[in-house]
Amino acid sequence: MTSAVPRFSVIVPVFKVQGFLRECLDSVLEQSYRDIEVIAVDDCSPDGCGAILDEYAARDPRVRVLHLPENVGLGRARNAGMPHATGDFLFFLDSDDTLTPGALRALADRLDETSDPDVLVFDYARTYWWGGTRRNALAHVLAEAADSTFTVAERPEILDLLMVVWNKVYRRDFVHKHGFEFPPGYYEDTPWTFPVLLSADRIATLDRICLNYRQRRQGNILSTTSRRHFDIHDQYERVFAFLSGRPEPASWQSYLHAKMGEHCLDILSKPDRLPPRDKAEFFRRTAELFRAHRPEGVAVAPELRVLEGSYAAYRAKRQAGRAGRELGRRAGQLRRAAGVRLTRGRTAPTGRRSLDPDLVLYSASSHQGVLGDPGAIYRKAREIAPQLRGVWVVRDEEAAALLPPDVEHVLLDSPQYRQVAARATYFVNNVNWPGGLAKRPGSVHIHTHQGTPLKYMGADLLERPGARHGFDVPQMLRRADRWDHSLVANLHSELVWERAYPCHFASARTGSPRNDVLVNARTESGRTGHGKAVRERLGIPAGHTVVLYAPTRRDYRRGGHVDRVDLARFAEDLGAGHTLVVRLHPSLATGPARGLGLAELHRRGVLVDATDDPHVEDVMLASDVLVTDYSAVMFDYADLDRPIVVHADDRGAYTASRGTYFDITAQAPGHVSRSYRELAWLLASGTWQDEESARLRAGFRARYCEFDDGHAAERVVRTLLLGEEMPRPATARVPAPAVGHDLLARS
Structure with a gap:
């Protein structure tokens, strides 16, 4: 229910954005947090924007529309909306941008947590017309300031953020007290942002992406070629006038003097900002402003000294810089080409170095460290075959x-790497080795893979053009030609790998070495031993039921991230005595996905973000139930014999885009939910751990964990590295299902 005084007044100035306006308004009005008012200002837009606004106001009482009689520009349109605002906080939203799901709730929670600061600064992501998304490069500034409120003097780095109005919310009483308003002009955000931040006694940050900053194909108004860019000088004059009238912020004169110089030179350096005939005048005006406001006794930064000279000298320096960069670029290309030739020469078999029968070269997850199956094999080899020398790339x-x-290692492409690669007999990896590594006669390549395949892999991706975006399938197969042994945990994997990688390897029915720890943890001692230690490390309260949510990436969305579950709601619905642990797909760990709420919820203790934990086996051991969608982690988790819930609310889209080898909802390892409501009910009712769940899990485990017996790592070391005999794992075969495996049936 909306209160008499709304929490947020969202002021939306509107001009010639009819193609984007509905998306903008929907992103606000469809938020789960509803204690808002929207003041839409029609800046005499000549298109259909006014009618769209009236349509929204007619059906939603939270929307109020102001139709201005003439076009006044972005800043003054915002001013027109402010007197009508009644909310605690002002939010200025540009009408072609959108809020991310859950943004207003996150902002409201952070305001409550920080006791209503003067300004709350939040994060954003640039969203490009071609579908790409890029998070603010200075997001770390927000994370580092999250402990408490502060002033600019205490954290001056806050001024390094983009000088815009829309990445902040402002306490309305604070704005009215200081009489802040937007001036006319092209760069109206500059004389708003600096005075507001310098005047604030309490600033807070929210390390969460709350806004998508649309990057239009033809650019925004500030990227057009026009004399309007001369407005930047007037706007900085306003900033300096503000400083001169306030003795305390006057200490910022030196900082803003440098900032002004950098900002103006940046505009001048862009080829599409100023008409060529106007550039000399723009430089002269900038130099005059720079001299007029230069603080006494302050040295000028080297990159700004060009403003003390002539425009001709500036142009000569720019041209020299471009020429130097071009020479450097060409030299770099030559060095890289020479390096490739040298690498190929050094890694090619020379016949002059004999193979070392005890040297094993390891790598995992694109050379990230001692992880996964290679890590488990390495540890077991050190235990039972200390004569083997293991080196990690x-x-x-x-x-x-x-x-x-105590782990011996070499850096990829270093001379040391080339030396050990030329001598090693055994190569163990869960992804392919670089293409420049030539396989020598007598060497043995052991490929462990990264789990049991559900989604299409290798050559099968040729049937899914979208899914193979960024994959060079022929190159993948050329690298797979080096494999001698392909480790499998089940017959399904053996059939898939032999189809997806039509090469000359032999399937080794060893089981998955990394899962030995899971198989051996089925006993109560395993649950209370290692798992208890991991819970303590993750900060999970004793006695809590731990729900591990591990979604996979989506190939039908550029970037791979799709919010299928509202994590804050999920954690709340689990209730007291439960902890939600989230682990994103590794490919999403460094993208914008965590900035869309996960990192902030982790900071507040709402859930635990275990994405960065290097060992997924540890995270599984710490949990009581797995909730996933189409992630291969379910095949590993089944070794634990703990409940699994498959949340398949978008199975049609996922299978159409990526392709799956069988219908996971028909051969599920536990109960299946097809909506969030079903998922919440399964967990709240206790159905997730009933007899039917155990029956489904037993069948799934028998089929897809059939070679996992807790001795997989030892089996690899003894049979493939030492050449010894060791019994194959006992299997519990079940009949092939009547459904699924459509692709395999066609082979």
Whole structure:
């Protein structure tokens, strides 16, 4: 229910955006948080915007429309809306941008948490017309300031953020007290942002993407070629006038003097901002402003000294810089080409170095460290075959720093890497080795894969053009030609890999080495031992039921991330005595996905974000039930014999885009939900752990964990590295299902 005084007054100035306006308004009005009013200002838009606004106002009482008699520009349109605002906080939203789902609830919660600061700064992502998304590069500034409220003097780095009005909400009483308003002009956000932040006694941050900043194909108004860019000088004059009238912020004169110089030179350097005939005048005006406001006794930064000279000198320096960069680019291309030739030469078999029969080269997850199946094989080899020398390939110094001190390693493409690659007999990896690594006669390549396949892989991706975006399938197959052994945990995997990678390897029915720890944790001692330690490390209260939510990426959405579940609602619906642990797909760990609420919910203790935990096996051991969709993690989790819920609310879209080898809803390892309501009911009612769940899980485990017996790592070491005999795992075969495996049936 909306209160008498709404929490937010969302002011939306509107001009010539009829193609984007509905999406903008829907993103606000369809938020789960409804304590808002929307003040839409029709800035005498000549298109259909006014009619669209009237339509929304007619059906939603929270929307109020102001039709201005003449076009006044963005800043003054915002001013027109402010006197009509009654909310606690002002939110200025541009009419072609959109709020992310759950944004207003997150903002309201953060305002409550910080006791209504003067300004709350939140994060945003640029969304491009071609579908790409890129998070604000300075998001770390928001995360580092999350502990408490502050002033600009205490955290001056807050001024390094983009000088815009729409990445903040403002306490209305604070704005009225200081009489802040937007001036006319092209760069109206500049003389608003600096005075507001410098005047605020309490600033708070929210490390969450709350707004999608639309990047239009033809750019925004500030990227057009026009003399209007001269407005930047007038706007900085207003900022300096503000400083001169307030003794305390005057200490910021030096900072803003440099900021002004950088900002103006940035505009001048862009080829599409100023007409060529106007650039000399723009430089002269900038230099005059720079001299007029230069603080006494302050040294000028080297990059700004061009403003102390002539425009001709500036142009000469720019041209010299471009020429230098071009030479550097060409030299870099030559060095890289020479490096490729050198690498190929050094990694090619020379016949002069004999293979070392005890040297094993390991890598996992694109050279990230001692992980997955290769990590389990390495640890077992150190235990039962200490004569084997195991060396890890890591991608960079950062990954090397995370290794235990007693792990021998080399950096990828280093001379040391080339030396051990030329001598190693055994190569163990869960993804392909670089293309430049030539397989020598007598060497043995063991490919462990990264789990049991549900979605299409390898050559089968040729049937899914969208899913293979970014994949070079022929190159994948050329690299797979080096495999000698392909580890499998079940007959399904054996059939899939032999179809998806039509190469000359032999399938090794060893089981999955990384899952030994899961198989051996089925006993009560395993649950209370390692799992208890992991819970303590993750900060999970003793006695809590731990729900692990592990969704996979979506190939039908650029970037791969789709919010299928409202995580805050999910954690709340689980209720007291439960902890929600979330682990995103590794490919989403560094993208914008965590900024859309996950990181902030983790900081507030609403849930635990375990995406960065290097060992997924540890996270599984700490949980009581797995909720997933189409992630291969379910095949591993079944080894634990703990309940699994499959949330398949978009199975049609997923299978159409990526393709699956069988219908997971027909051969599920537990109950299936097809809507969030069903998912919440399964967990609230206790159905997730009933007898039917156990029956489904037993059948699934017998089919897809048939070679996992807790001795997979030992079996690999003894049979494939040492050449010893070891019994194959006992299997509990079940009849092939009557449904699914359509693709395999056609092979």
